[in-house]
Amino acid sequence: MASKLLHRLIRDRLGDVAHLFENPSAAPPICLTKNGSPYQVEAKKGATQDSLITGIIENAFKQMDDLIEKEKASYSISGGCCALAAVHLMGKLYVANAGDSRAIIVRNNEIIPMSSEFTPETERQRLQYLGFLKPELLGNEFTHIEFPRRIQHKELGKKMLFRDHTMTGWAYKTIVEDDLKFPLIYGEGKKARVMATIGVTRGLGDHDLKVYNSNIHIKPFLSCCPEVKVYELAGHKHGPDDVLIMGTDGLWDVTTDKDVAEAVTSFLSCCDPNDPMRYTLAAQELLMRSRGVLKERGWRLPNERLGSGDDITVFVIPLAGAEMET
Amino acid sequence: MASKLLHRLIRDRLGDVAHLFENPSAAPPICLTKNGSPYQVEAKKGATQDSLITGIIENAFKQMDDLIEKEKASYSISGGCCALAAVHLMGKLYVANAGDSRAIIVRNNEIIPMSSEFTPETERQRLQYLGFLKPELLGNEFTHIEFPRRIQHKELGKKMLFRDHTMTGWAYKTIVEDDLKFPLIYGEGKKARVMATIGVTRGLGDHDLKVYNSNIHIKPFLSCCPEVKVYELAGHKHGPDDVLIMGTDGLWDVTTDKDVAEAVTSFLSCCDPNDPMRYTLAAQELLMRSRGVLKERGWRLPNERLGSGDDITVFVIPLAGAEMET
Structure with a gap:
């Protein structure tokens, strides 16, 4: 529900300014009239399309967090979550992260980090x-x-x-x-x-979270603001095994970037290239590798270390063919 | 005066803990008794000698700023300044910058930035x-x-x-x-x-600075905390023309890193290698290049652009032979 709403917020805000992107080389105008058309021709040097899309995503996260607070008051739903979003627009990929989820691109066996984690140590x-x-x-x-x-x-x-x-x-x-x-x-x-x-120090929700047995609120220390990284799809040629991998901390806690990349690459290379399910199956493979096998002493990885006890959500998204779409 | 006092503060604080550096591979102890000897053998993982020296320099800047505030009260001296300091210790160079001064290392014609500027835009x-x-x-x-x-x-x-x-x-x-x-x-x-x-958004002093014609203080927005960068002298072989160049914004406003590096390299190559004054003369050359020549329409550079009207202070410090000193 929340992810659909965040998706809609980002889409709607992008829709508001889509008409400004008709000329990709022009800087966005400084001021718009109430109906959204340019008020003056003056443009802001340094305010590029990229920075406008980034600003829209940043504000959508904020709006989403405000909405969760309102809903909480109406329906008394508590809790919070990290948020990781990828937006594909005009030959670029915008990856926004608030929390300790992680996104990487695997391109021709090279790993390109698309997010940083926000934890008590990094923040x-x-x-x-x-x-x-x-x-x-x-x-x-x-x-x-x-x-x-x-x-x-x-x-x-x-x-x-x-x-x-x-x-x-x-x-x-x-x-x-x-x-x-x-x-x-x-x-x-x-x-x-x-x-x-x-x-974890960024994410959505958690407006009610307090220090155990006290009246001290945690929310002021949590930030709902994502960091947005931009990847130029159009600048690279992508093969069918080049993917964006997005996963929650449950995945990355027990599996390194390198292991995740190798597992996906080797899994995809064994699939029928025409199987439309191959990316979904690769994500499932990652999930099961990090969860491990249930033994007498709990979920265990092949090396006998503990499997991830945390939530694991994984997406494996092909990049080939996306270069030209808008 | 202020630079001598800052120098003394850094030196004294380093002196307090010098005995902890006898074993360079050991992490500094977590706790010390009142006289400074280790209270318990437990060491903090992650607290290295580098991080301890960095922490000492960071705190010396803070102490210096506090002292300036006290002096100001006693002697009613106003004003403020940026601060850029280099400490050579145990085979490493620690460069601390608070403000818009800049330090670069020129090594074998390569430019290594040793500071970032702190301005309203960067901060x-x-x-x-x-x-x-x-x-x-x-x-x-x-x-x-x-x-x-x-x-x-x-x-x-x-x-x-x-x-x-x-x-x-x-x-x-x-x-x-x-x-x-x-x-x-x-x-x-x-x-x-x-x-x-x-x-400029970092530096020492300026405790009294107010917005013109108002009672709004600027100081809360200024930070006296430096960023400290570390350079491994011991890891490189330095020739006689390899130098650390430290300069105030007056130098860098009108001359790029590349121009400064080329000017110093070409100046030094023309000097008698045995001339003990060659580094001082190189610094003087940089200063005069950025100031320009007084013409009818003010100080002008050879390309007719305005010379720097700001203070210019420059140091050119040779790195050769420093690798082994402690």
Whole structure:
């Protein structure tokens, strides 16, 4: 439901400005009349078609998040999700990601990353900056300063490694009473959490999410804004095994980019090239590889490591033939 | 004076932890006792010597800015400056930049950028985010939203290109009363200004700077935090013409990286290789090239373009022989 609505929002906003794209080399006009036609001929240098499409997708995510908040009030539905979207328009692919899903293009065995993940570790400085500017959001229980581990009371006055919102390096600071609070971002890698609650820092929804057993809201720290990457379809020749792979964290947690790419390439090479189901089957293959096999000790991968216990959604989308479509 | 004090702050803080660097492969300990010796043997994975030196330099800039504020109160000295510092330590070069100065390494005719500039354009999203979170800093005269140009009253209700703090692209929004305020960031390129006042967004000092004819402070939008880049001296063989070039914006405004590199390389190749003054003379050559020649119509470059009217400070620092020093 939500994905269909996001799709419609992006499509409708693109429809509003489609008439501006009739001349692909012209910059979009600065100002439009109320009905959408150009108000003045002046164009903004630097505002290209790409930047306009990117801006529309960015705003559609925001609108979607606002709609979820409204629906929540009407229907009391809670929860949230990451969002990863791909838009194919005028010979280009726009991939928008808000969360820890991931998209890669596999072209002639080369892997091209089409998204970055947004986690407490990758977004540490943004989260800390907000906590620093608005300490009331931390509810007197958390400190925006990062320490490698929880500080013990007996360590007051000693020197501890720390990172503040302006720092990329670590330095030592003398521990004061306030540093005994729980760190806003705590844990490493997959275990890193915002206020001990959530391990992903962008997405839609979660307007009601609170720190366990408290009245502290998480939502102010979550961003619904995607990062949009652009891929020039028209600039490359694509074979039938060149694909865009989009997957949720459940896929990527247990399988690397390289393994995913190799699995898809080797699966597709064994299929009948005329089988219309081959991309769907490749996605299913990826899903099952990451889930593993149910054994006595839970879902296991061939190497006996744990299979992914998280949701897994995968798309494998062929790129061949898309170069010329609009 | 200020540069000597910054130098001392960095040196003193490095001195505090120098004993931790005796074993270069060991990670710095998480916690130190009050006298600075390791409190526990536990080490922070990810906290390397590089990140500790980076953290120390980052904090020294902050301390320096705090000191300037204190001095200002005692001696009523106003003003501010960008800061660019290079630290040579244990086979590496750490270059820290806060502002629009620039450092490049020229090695075997290749240009290696050692800094990024911090201007209203490069830092737009950070500035807008602060204006969004703390609108009181904008004094009811500015809007944190960026528009391509000042909006006229008669355009109310029309649609204008805009960018908000979460966006990298442009989109259209319907103009409302609040959008008639002056944009926080206005102008393009060299003319971009924060609240129509300052064209650089990081540096030291400027605690008293206000928007002309108002009581709106600029300092909250300026950051004193440098970006630190690391260069492995030990990993390369340097000839006598391989140099680190550090210069203020007055140099780079009128001369490109490539022109600066070529000018230095060609100047050095004409010098007596045993002349101890050759690097100083190369710096002087750069300065004079960017200043130009005084003609009837002001300082002019050979191509008749205006010479730089800004302060120009240049260092040309040889890299040869530094690989082994500590």
